[in-house]
Amino acid sequence: MNSNTFRTPVPCPRRSRRSRRIASIAAATALAAGPTALAGAVPAHATGGDGKASAVVLRAGLDVSLLNKSVNVPVRASLNEVNAPASAEKTALTVDVDGIDQGRPFSMVRAEAASAKATADRHKAEGRTHLTRAKVHLPGLPGLPLIELENVTSKAVCVAGGQPVAEADVVGSVTVLGKKVTLSAAGPTRVDVPGVGEVRLDLAKTHTTSRTAAASALELKVSVNPLKLNVAEVDGTVTLAGATCEAPTPPAKQPPEEQPQEQPKEQPKDETRPQAATKPQHLAETGGDSTTPYVAAGAVLLLALGGGALYVARRRA
Template sequence: MNTNFRTPARRWSAVAAAAVLAALSGTGSTAAHATEGDPGSASAAVLRTGLDVSLLNRTVHAPLTVSLNEVSAPQSARETALTATLDGVDGGKPFSVLRAEAADAASTVRDGRAEASAHLAAARLHVPGLPLLSVVELETVSSKAVCVAGETPKASVTLPAAVTVLGKRVRLTSGGPTDVEVPGVGSVRLDLSETKTTSGSAAATALRLDVSVNPLKLNVAEVEGTVTVAEARCSAPAVAAGAEPQGVRAEADLAETGGSSTTPYVAAGAVALLAAGGGAVALARRRVG
């Protein structure tokens, strides 16, 4: 007779105790085992060209695809000159694409921060067939992209007030593309200061040039394509465990001690269950007695 009541009562107590333990410790297990995700990325380039060079017979097209100081994290570069060669152009001799007093690119990903930057100073850009006339001359341009875990990505560009395009001094404005045309030489369209940000990435380009020139020198008929100057990109690292944004800091603190924001409510229910179990034990004892 006694056994029939004591066994269920003990089971009630065991179940209730287990519920309390689960409320106090089990709810924090997810945060305690959280792992870091994407570490983020960063890349930069001082100069990148995508040009098509047509020779005078117009039957040969030579692509001019070169870059200066193109890096991906964790890297940096400080070259200040870029040369290239093209078969059929000036006897295949090397020609200068870019020369500058300073040309730096850097990219890092560290401690929840991805950052990239590109800088160019006192630079002159040339294309085949125009060895003496610069497509563009720049004083100082730079771009920067910063992505920090849990924060809004940022992109910025620094430009001079004016540049020299095909020998013409051109004042830069933010009103849209700037077109420069020189009779007998060609035209250049400048797209200025392009920046883009999303919730998890940033990109900045100081200058993008659409080039179309017909120099008729050095066996070159036409040069067309794009030139990108000072480009920086980044993607944000994932928020690491224990480094959540401020809005969820309270939950993170509770998780570190084995609880969560729902712990008080779960614990209260478990205590009520324990009390009910205790009541069942007492009732069983009275009936036995």
């Protein structure tokens, strides 16, 4: 006969004691490990992040209208543009733009030397550029360089915890649209060529904040309208030798560990002890005191009595 009554299993005393013993051993092991076992889950020191840097020999942002303004072509070109955290360096000498000269590549920049380098790590971020003997052309004016220059450099350096530095320099002669110009750091230089257009040059622009720096050797704002020559219209900006950086985030400073304070040592108390009364020193040389004369007199008396008794005894004999 089947029964629907189920008995609750009775735990085995031996097994229960064994389970309690294992649990006790595990708890004792955890307590013995103490905070050292948990310390591995928490980083000992907070680390900072890598910095950032960039460098570019030339960057152009131009709007080009082809013949009779029937077609507008944006030109976004760059020469040797690099970015870091990872170290990068480029040394190309030319940059070509497609879709301008009836679908044929248009050579916008030619240089004897052109380099851009960017590096960044947890200690320093740095961008550098160098351009030597370069000619920059605009679409629609292949025979007349926008600018010819001898030597330009720029750098931006950002060190963790330090003041960022931005520098730019232009060395040698500069020719804009066929005209030699003298650049001034006091303000922009304007070059106007009748029948061609106008160019405004800003020399050696730098900017720094508490953690960033930026530098560009030359910035040209171009407004060329050679429609009288039946070529094209070009508006935009050309930047030469640009560099930027952002300082690495320094590691978070750990609060100084509290040193146990030393208890001030108790200064010995200035105890005034009573001085013993000074006894009068009599016969200090022989060690005698005030009873010595009486003892000596008694000895003499006994000696005299002894001598007298000896004399009487001899007479009687």
